[in-house]
Amino acid sequence: MKSAVRMTGIVKRFPGVVANDGVDVDIRAGEVHALLGENGAGKSTLSNILTGLYRPDDGTVEIDGHPMQFSSPRDALEAGIGMVHQHFRLVSTFTVAENVVLGEPDSPFMMDAARVAQQVKELSDRYGLAVDPSARIWQLSVGEQQRVEIIKVLYRGAKVLILDEPTAVLTPIEADALFKTLRAMVAEGRTVIFISHKLDEVIKVSDRVTVLRGGKTVGTVETASTNTRELASLMVGRSVEFNRIVRSNPADVAHTVLTLDGVSARDDRGREALHDISLMVGRGEIVGVAGVAGNGQRELAEVISGMRPLSTGRIDVAGESVQSGRARSAIAKGIAHIPEDRLHTGLASSHSVEDNLALKNYRSSSLSKFRVLRRKAIRAQAADLVRSYDVKTPDTVTPVRLLSGGNVQKVLLAREFSSLPKVLIAASPTRGLDVGAIETVRARLVEAAERGVGILLISEDLDEIMSLADRIVVMYEGRLVDEVAAEAADRERLGLTMGGSTVSGGAR
């Protein structure tokens, strides 16, 4: 069958990360082709290359058999490739019709409202994208706004539509309607690339699936001849080598250092992101939180570290209650936190190494006196930590954003570990790091656990969780849906529960 899009040997590097490492995808004309992979597997980078947002460092892109080099999204659009982004790009005070024509390459000065409305209506009738062309965006539901995004792309004549996690914002009924639309589009000869990490949806809607992991293509399978179980194991990786790090000093579960009791919290948009979470971490225990990003892990880390208030429940550290939404209280009680977003949450990236190393203890009497900073002490502390954590930096006044990814993480670790915490929340602590740095970070985590620190390791990397954690819990849509001891953990079962399937009814 003819290829609509063929990408061969795509390589894309970012400072410190290889996002795509020789990816091959072949997408046939007239199919729904799913790109499946965990966050960070390289799906978004790949689609950004296809839509001309990024330029690949290596590899070729062929559209309908012709090699292409896009230098902007407009080039890609001219070649018939349109993207429906996860975060809508709509002007909320404009009407649907106005948004559809907005940014059109050769739009006339005056908009022919009636003609556009007519065309929008035709498109929406044809593909079952019910939406009123004269409605204003702010009046529409999220599902309707997504339809506007799709119409926008169709209006520009896209033959290949890329949908990035389209169901993330939809209710199940809206998602079903979307799937019908996608089928209607391929029935007319258009091609759909469906990016997702939800197994059930991929099975439901796609003709073929390409699985990405760690920036590489794992393989392409016919949907009809696979099942969620197989896809899950492709997505998270078979247990190639699985060496649990052996600890000399086992966890002391009898002494609880961190207790979450019925914790709920809302996300930035005010929706409930954590539902009634209860969890305990013992002295020296590493509890792994597995799950696909966006299922409440970030909120969980923020709630414990006092950056986000609880709506219900309580958090105790070694028997003492932590004030809700008070980072200072959490720090004082001995909670250290390695956030996911190191450069903008964990660190003030334009600030120097020494300032960042003092970011949490500049208030202490050793670093400031009468509210005046003791620069010499701050510098001495930095010199000390840079040495003992082997941070590669020209000097302690270099801004941390100029350091490499591994050294950025070392600065963070140095600060968090040197505070002698009781509890450590580590969110994706090795993401984007090279092999050497990953080893260092993991070794430091184990060391801390042996000293008695209770660690909550939040990660999408199952290998990491399985090799470090004593106990594993799975998060899905803001709930803890599964809990297993690490020795008894089964990759396949974890993959399924992470994808929202219940443990008992695993297959499709």
Add this chain to the structure above:
Amino acid sequence: MRSPIRFERRLEQPKWLNWAIPVVSLIAALVLGAIVLLATGKNPLDVYGRIFERGFAGTRALSGSIKTATPLAFTGLCAAIAFRMGLINIGGEGQFYMGAVGATWAGLAFGGDLPTGAVVIVMALSGMVCGGLYAAIVGVLRAKFNTNEIITSLMMNYLAAIFLNYLIYNSTSYWRDPESRNFPAGKPISDRADWNFYEIGGIKIPLAFLIAILAAAAIWVLYKRTRFGFEVGVIADSPKAARYAGIRTTSTIVIVLALSGALAGLGGAADVGNFRGLLDSKGLQMSGYGYTGIVVAALARLNPISTLVVAVLIGGLTNAGFALQGPDFPSGLVGTLQGLILFTAVAGEVLVKYRIRRNRRIAAVAA
């Protein structure tokens, strides 16, 4: 069609740009200005010579420039201290008015009884409190309700202007001179409330300018050396990192805006005490010190010490502008020259953050 050039964000901002760009900007402004002057039949060298002479050459010119610079130094510091934290306080104008109102009240109330030194202190404090509280309203709105401080602070300038008009023109307030029935004016404060001038090396320097120097030094120390300054810096760099580190962002926002307003208010107090001697509603509104202060702070790259230097430069340019104006030199041309200098300075600012690259067209290899 695509543009032949594009702007690309600099990954690093080399230190030498900090002085090279302003110098190049000034030269560019002079060149552009020369073209305008030539087109209108003037000799650019001659005009530039006169600007230098009237603005900066000699003790008399410098005395005048420093006098004009004094209110701008305060409004410049007001903008700089807030902008450094990413708070765009456009309200220096209104905060300046409120400071003038507060200081005039203090001058009128205590000018007759207290010794001069005490009156000066009471006036300065009163101006700072009024300006500071007025700006703190903006801060509370921003911190508690995430209201855009640009809009609120700007709107409050108009409120303050209306309040001034009310005090002088539309009421028989404490600030209005009861003698002035036909043409309403402010009540003059007593001579004992007048702020002093000091002669240093032949240059007459108002007390207020010396206070501005102290204020600039204090801000420098506050931001460079104290815990508070550290916290402000972290919030400006990344609000999320600040929350993560347990820094109280809301109270810091209110405090910084209050300090910013207090500086503008101190400027208002200085305006009354050192120069006008009464609450001059119309004069204040025509001067637009608050808005010019924003330009001063921006040109000084928000450094408090540079703010003083830039204030004197702008003060000198303003005075030279007045001196140049005449039958053969329209005020529009003066405005054009001043505008060009500001314009190139702002354009230069862009070049600190971005660099210009030629756009290469990369087309489809085969279509």
